[in-house]
Amino acid sequence: MIIDECYKIRLENIFEGPMDLLVYLITKNEINIYDIPIALITDQYLEYLKWMKSMDVDLAGDFIVMAATLVHIKSKMLLPIHGDEEPEEDPRQEITRPLLEYLQMKSAAEFLAERNFLGADTFVRNFAEEDYPIDKGNEMIRVGLFELIQAFQKIFAQMSEQHRVDLTTDAISIKDKISELVDILEKKGSVGLDELYSKNAGNSEIIITFLAILEMAKLCIISMFQQVQTGDIRLLYL
Amino acid sequence: MTLNLKNIVESLLFVAEGPLTVKFIKNILSESDIQEIRNALQELQDEYEARQGGFYLREVAGGYQFCTCPEYKEWIQRMKKPHSTRLSKAALETLAIIAYKQPLIRSDIEHIRGVDCGGILHMLLERKLIRVLGRKEIPGRPLIYATTKEFLELFDLKDLKDLPTPKEIEDLTPSTAEQLDENAFKNLKISAGKVEKSA
Numbered sequence: 001m002i003i004d005e006c007y008k009i010r011l012e013n014i015f016e017g018p019m020d021l022l023v024y025l026i027t028k029n030e031i032n033i034y035d036i037p038i039a040l041i042t043d044q045y046l047e048y049l050k051w052m053k054s055m056d057v058d059l060a061g062d063f064i065v066m067a068a069t070l071v072h073i074k075s076k077m078l079l080p081i082h083g084d085e086e087p088e089e090d091p092r093q094e095i096t097r098p099l100l101e102y103l104q105m106k107s108a109a110e111f112l113a114e115r116n117f118l119g120a121d122t123f124v125r126n127f128a129e130e131d132y133p134i135d136k137g138n139e140m141i142r143v144g145l146f147e148l149i150q151a152f153q154k155i156f157a158q159m160s161e162q163h164r165v166d167l168t169t170d171a172i173s174i175k176d177k178i179s180e181l182v183d184i185l186e187k188k189g190s191v192g193l194d195e196l197y198s199k200n201a202g203n204s205e206i207i208i209t210f211l212a213i214l215e216m217a218k219l220c221i222i223s224m225f226q227q228v229q230t231g232d233i234r235l236l237y238l
Numbered sequence: 239m240t241l242n243l244k245n246i247v248e249s250l251l252f253v254a255e256g257p258l259t260v261k262f263i264k265n266i267l268s269e270s271d272i273q274e275i276r277n278a279l280q281e282l283q284d285e286y287e288a289r290q291g292g293f294y295l296r297e298v299a300g301g302y303q304f305c306t307c308p309e310y311k312e313w314i315q316r317m318k319k320p321h322s323t324r325l326s327k328a329a330l331e332t333l334a335i336i337a338y339k340q341p342l343i344r345s346d347i348e349h350i351r352g353v354d355c356g357g358i359l360h361m362l363l364e365r366k367l368i369r370v371l372g373r374k375e376i377p378g379r380p381l382i383y384a385t386t387k388e389f390l391e392l393f394d395l396k397d398l399k400d401l402p403t404p405k406e407i408e409d410l411t412p413s414t415a416e417q418l419d420e421n422a423f424k425n426l427k428i429s430a431g432k433v434e435k436s437a
Contacts, residue, residue, distance in 0.1 A: 016328055016353055017351060017353030018352045019352035020352075098349075098352075102350055104404045104407070105334050105335050105350055106331060106334075107404070107407040108334035108335075108337070108338060108402075108407055109333070109334040111334075111402060112333065112334055112337075113330055115393040115395070116308050116394045117324060117392065118305075118393075118394065119392075120323075122296075122305045122306050122307070122311070123314050123318070124303055124305045125252075125304060126255075175372050175373060178372065220363055220364065
């Protein structure tokens with residue numbers, strides 16, 4: 001009987017993960033989430049895994065972990081509780097709690113889905129660049145690592161000699177620098193590379209700023225552009 | 239010519255590229271006090287609402303902005319080339335988790351969703367709906383994520399407190415509400431408190 005039902009459902013539902021499958025089984029069987037019949041759910045769950053294997057679906061490890069959790073709970077429930085032992089909490093809590101949280105977040109996602117979506121339901125006046133002819137002088141191109149290093153060397157060359165040998169440590173960390181830069185970029189949206197260096201910045205600060213920029217580019221927080229005419233590099237906050 | 243504060247505020251809103259905060263308007267109108275500006279905004283909001291026109295003044299992401307009424311989306315879509323694509327169910331779930339539990343790391347999200355979220359996180363970062371706050375000082379130094387102002391703008395939210403508490407969500411969706419009892423609501427209130435703190 002399960003086989004027939006499975007067939008019907010599989011056509012209309014693709015489970016994204018083990019939690020999705022579990023939620024589906026619970027709704028299908030009209031189960032009270034606080035009193036999950038573990039044996040029944042485990043059986044049906046394993047039935048699905050078997051089917052997925054037979055269909056050559058690349059079974060993600062997550063599904064197996066959930067199966068193991070279910071079986072683990074089932075075995076725990078089978079163990080007798082001795083008189084003098086502390087009564088433990090219901091082993092099913094291990095699955096009930098995450099399920100409740102997941103359901104909550106699913107509902108939150110539905111709430112978001114029903115909001116007026118900017119750009120689809122509501123629109124604001126926009127000043128997007130395609131509405132205006134692009135000024136060739138301000139055109140930006142994407143730059144790579146070497147342009148960045150060159151720009152860095154330029155800044156380095158401008159530094160006064162007295163800062164060249166500066167062995168004091170205990171400067172700010174890259175992490176702090178990143179959050180500092182993010183704050184600046186949040187305010188301005190984009191910023192010129194030169195603006196980020198104060199004229200009397202020490203070597204370590206220059207290097208940390210440089211490393212922070214590289215790290216941010218790697219994390220896709222910013223992208224870098226170089227102005228065609230002046231060669232100035234600008235960082236754009238994504 | 240007498241200074242008409244309401245008209246000045248209206249003109250600022252008209253040319254602004256994004257939502258204007260009261261603080262920002264105050265910086266421009268340094269001669270007026272903040273309460274006068276608030277009143278002007280409220281009056282404008284009321285006027286546009288009473289007018290029942292094609293657009294209204296919405297309060298979003300901590301500021302104010304003109305936007306069109308959803309009733310007219312069909313015609314606007316005919317005029318504009320679409321540039322804002324809706325998000326998938328998986329992306330919405332991930333975003334909801336980040337919005338409610340922020341700041342958090344990737345494994346927190348994957349723990350709740352039970353599936354890998356790397357691709358979705360990358361997409362959300364690219365669309366600027368979430369941002370990286372830094373790294374958590376635990377093995378692997380994972381990135382810490384939080385939502386952005388753009389997230390609020392996209393979903394027409396005033397601020398993070400504008401998100402319904404999980405209890406309110408359950409009331410909206412009766413199907414799951416039946417399965418929950420008071421015990422669950424207790425947990426929900428706790429997580430709602432967390433959101434407010436981080437807001």
